[in-house]
Amino acid sequence: MARIDYQNNKKLSMNWIMGGFIGAVFLICSSIFLLLYPFASTDKKTFFQGEHPILFNGKQEGNAIIEGNTLFVPLSFLKTNIDHSIVHDQKSNSVIITTRDKVVQMPTDSLTYYVNQKEVPLQLSPVITRNGEIFIALEPILSFYPIQFKTVPESNAVWIQRDGDKYENGRLTDKDINKEKLRLRTEASWRSPYTAEMAKGESITIEGEKGDFFLVRKVNGISGYIKKEYVHKEERVQISIKRQSSAFQMPKIDGPVQLTWEAVYSKNPDSSKIPTMEGVNVVSPTWFSLAANDGSVKNLASLEYSEWAHAKGYQVWGVFSNSFDPVLTYEAFKDFETRQAIIRQLLHFSQMYQLQGINFDIENVNQADGPLVTQFMREAAPYLHEAGLIVSMDITFSAGENNNWSSFYERPKLAEIVDYLIVMAYDEHTGSSSDAGSVASLPWVERNLKNLLTEVPNGKLILGVPLYARLWKEQTNTDGTVEVTAQALSMDKVKAWLTEKGLQPKYDEESGQNYAEYVAADENATYKIWIEDELSLKKRADLAETYDLAGIGTWSRLFGDSTAWTALNLNSDQAVTQK
DSSP: OHHHHHHHHHHHHHHHHHHHHHHHHHHHHHHHHHHHHHHOOOOOOOOOOOEEEEEEEEEEEEOOETTTTTEEHHHHHHHHOOTOOOEEEETTTTTEEESSSSSEEEEOOSSSSTTEEEEESSSSEEEETTTTEEEEEHHGGGGSSSEEEEEEEOOOEEEEEEEOOEEEEEEESSSSSOOOGSSSSSSSSTTTTTTOOOOOEEEEEEEETTTTEEEETTTTTTTEEGGGGGGGEHHHHHEEOOOOOOOOOOOOOOSSSEEEEEEOOOOOGGGGGOOOOOOOOEEEEEOOOEEETTTOOEEOHHHHHHHHHHTTTTTTEEEOOOOHHHHHHHHSSSHHHEEEEEEEHHHHHHTTTTTEEHHHHHHHHGGGHHHHHHHHHHHHHHHHHHHTTTEEEEHHHOOOOOOTTTOOOOOHHHHHHEEEEEEEEEOOOOOOOSOOOOOOHHOOOHHHHHHHTSSSOOOGEEEEEEEEEEEEEEEEEETSEEEEOOOOOOOOHHHHHHHHHHHOOOOOETTTTTEEEEEEGGEEEEEEEEEEEEHHHHHHHHHHHHTTTTTEEEOGGGOOOOHHHHHTTTTSTTTTOOO
């Protein structure tokens, strides 16, 4: 009996084990099935937050407000999504909008705004402040931007569309489908929460796709993902918004720009003594400079000089500088009113002295104030263009961070604003350098030019060329130290010095220039000079041709001789002609 009981017990235990194993497998499979099967989520997520949500680029971007019949949107929304250059000027408490041909000032809580200083009356202030946030009336600014808007039914959302936006119209299937499958999902999965219920045959817009799902939008502005199989595509739609802009007609220049700066420090040159400059078509005298932090401008201009230039066939682009004073620049450029004061004076001077352009020479500015310089140019260009003037600006090559002579320039932005940028491609070695070297070796110029052309289009870039060289003196003192000094020499003075010392320059492969050296035993010194002559200047003209630049500019007219103009003439048979 004991043996029989043992066998029965053993058989029962095996049955239990097998049953348990099968049950475990069933539970695991059930769990996997429940885990992987795409049961639709029943969680609903609110799509819009707050009153009058702004629908832009497929999602909510803040909220508008409505006062009376006027719709206002936050300044922060416009600056982030529509116009990065729009600013609020604290002193005048105004919003400033700039386009290629307009400067718009919209004072807060005023029934008037100004377009190029002309009053535009309104029934309601275009700029208001609510709860510490600035709002701008949307309708008055539509003419300045390629956007349109409409109010969406049911949700009261404001749908802002841009020129070029694309989507497709569509319609949901007419078949009887489980309502859970027709819900709009926050992600391309039935497991994600839903944002809205849909009805069969409902009209939609199709704005994107992901896997087996379309991203669609209801008429009320709420969007979400739905299976492609439930959607019928219809026509494609592309938003097209045209805004009128007055076309600026640039004063005609025969051939590429061939500019030379006229350095005017106290009085203008005797024009009767200025020799013929072959190829030159623009003279740019340094006539105007920032005088005070109220925006007043110092004027050294001469109508007689302009009349002489025009008789010679030259355009005149008057230079305005910031006096190379970083503190004065900040004080004058930080407020809209003083920027406008500068611009008004330049417009007045341009008429008085019959100018065809203004050349802006803004240098030695703190890096943090670079955006102020850019804003000044944004505001100046529309007025100057309206007056038929060419707008050019001088820049340097990039020379690293926290460099007052380089790092404040926002080169790509400036290239969008002005007609020409003139790169001052010299001072590789300045007069204060501790080591002797070329003013602008050819490899240094070309290397930096290539880098600059990644930021600035070649059709807007003019290559600045030096007509001077630096004569370096390396003097050994009694204590063994070497003192390095330099003086700038014009082309004529370089030739005179070479003749005086009886020197024959030799070609220097490293700089791409002719080079001379003189040992003065009586001074215990060595003189070195990298020469600007026909050889180096022709190479610079070749660079302008190779990179299809807009032209060349030379600093300065007084430093050059007759060989300079011949070597740099871009209209000669060896040089590029303007397209």
